Amino acid sequence: MMDPCAHCEEMMQPYLDHVLTDQEKVEAEAHLAECVDCQRRYKFEESLRIYVRKAVTEEMPAELRQKLAALRIPLE
Amino acid sequence: MAHAGTVDLMDAEPEDAQRLATEARDRVRFEEDALALSDQVYRVARYLASSREDADELMQETYARAFRSWRSFTPGTNMRAWLLRILNNLNIDRGRRQQRAPQMQPLEANDYYLYDRLAEDGDGVSDEDKVVERLSQDDIVTALSAVPHDFRDVLVLVDLGDFSYADAAQILDIPVGTVMSRLHRGRRILKRELAESALEEAT
Numbered sequence: 551m552m553d554p555c556a557h558c559e560e561m562m563q564p565y566l567d568h569v570l571t572d573q574e575k576v577e578a579e580a581h582l583a584e585c586v587d588c589q590r591r592y593k594f595e596e597s598l599r600i601y602v603r604k605a606v607t608e609e610m611p612a613e614l615r616q617k618l619a620a621l622r623i624p625l626e
Numbered sequence: 627m628a629h630a631g632t633v634d635l636m637d638a639e640p641e642d643a644q645r646l647a648t649e650a651r652d653r654v655r656f657e658e659d660a661l662a663l664s665d666q667v668y669r670v671a672r673y674l675a676s677s678r679e680d681a682d683e684l685m686q687e688t689y690a691r692a693f694r695s696w697r698s699f700t701p702g703t704n705m706r707a708w709l710l711r712i713l714n715n716l717n718i719d720r721g722r723r724q725q726r727a728p729q730m731q732p733l734e735a736n737d738y739y740l741y742d743r744l745a746e747d748g749d750g751v752s753d754e755d756k757v758v759e760r761l762s763q764d765d766i767v768t769a770l771s772a773v774p775h776d777f778r779d780v781l782v783l784v785d786l787g788d789f790s791y792a793d794a795a796q797i798l799d800i801p802v803g804t805v806m807s808r809l810h811r812g813r814r815i816l817k818r819e820l821a822e823s824a825l826e827e828a829t
Contacts, residue, residue, distance in 0.1 A: 591737075591738050602785070608672050
């Protein structure tokens with residue numbers, strides 16, 4: 551029998567991507583409900599994803615926006 | 627009967643004009659829709675490209691091509707994915723894509739590695755949001771840039787662009803299974819890099 555925390559770790563990415571089957575999801579949640587360590591790690595992973603996304607998101611430069619609009623093909 | 631030809635012509639002309647007007651309207655709508663998506667496309671393009679300058683050029687080439695070949699877009703399908711597929715192909719065609727260093731793939735840690743390292747250092751701080759805040763924005767940008775391209779492309783499409791595995795597979799022209807394995811490894815490599823920079827700062 552696999553160490554439940556190791557199994558939980560394996561389930562984490564697919565869990566957070568919402569691609570687990572219903573059965574797998576029930577299993578993961580059952581372990582999470584009783585394991586504070588895994589709960590923390592899942593929460594950390596979730597906030598990490600949000601944090602990374604915020605940190606690396608760059609707004610498009612205004613000049614580029616104008617250049618793109620200028621590429622439109624004029625109506626004849 | 628001599629009239630017949632003339633009458634046909636006169637009937638055909640307004641139909642032609644109608645067709646042209648419809649086409650012009652569809653094209654303008656397409657252009658507007660594509661431009662409205664440019665912010666979202668840029669966010670992903672910025673990291674598919676090797677630099678800000680490359681991203682800028684790629685965006686322009688992508689939109690120029692999209693506006694020319696708007697007819698090949700199927701209305702009702704995912705336009706953002708369509709635009710990024712053009713962009714990714716241009717990126718590869720022009721050889722602008724950074725060469726990945728084949729033997730230089732960083733060792734992967736497990737999925738919990740980063741959290742465990744940060745929490746260890748954190749004087750028993752267990753609030754997950756606080757643990758995350760131990761990473762600086764620079765750490766994160768540097769770590770993402772250090773992820774080899776093949777893995778980063780998938781990571782950027784799914785985690786920044788919110789594309790499904792299937793869309794990412796289509797954009798990059800790779801099987802869905804490959805998207806999943808690269809995503810999995812890419813995230814681990816990113817966390818490994820983050821752990822390294824966070825630990826460097828701590829010492």
